[in-house]
Amino acid sequence: MNPETKPAPDFKYKPSAEYRFWLYDSEGIGMTYYWSKEKRDEAGNRAIQNYLDFDQWIDEVEYVCAGEVTHMAQLLNKRMRPDDLDEDEIDGDGISWADGMEWRGTYTLEPIPNPMLLDANGHRSIFDDIDK
Secondary structure (H helix, E strand, O other), rough: OHHOOOOOOOOOOOOOOOOOEEEEEEEOOOEEEEEOHHHHHHHHHHHHHHHHHHEEEHHHHHHHHEEEEOEEEEEEEEEEEEOOOOOOOOOOOOOOOOOOOOEEEEEEOOOOOOOOHEEEOOEEOOOOOOOO
């Protein structure tokens, strides 16, 4: 198979706008993210069947759950370490930089974009607000 035409994996271990449908299976492979509800639900039903042991259900089957990611932690205000720190490793704005700290920023929970509204380059569409 040509690597350029390789199909996308059914699941990943990290969520994204494209892989927003999640499945948690505590006794299986943990938290996984799928590109469609259908793929997630297929995996969820397979996971549930793994809790059937000689016609008896294992209690942990009730921990299998699924959902859809709506928000993710996003880095805001990323700032790289300046080259001109003073002898106490403080920058011109009075901010102290710990030894070895390469960057700083703030993380916040932000909505992820609807993948149906992304263009071919993964940028938000001009129609992003239509479904709100």
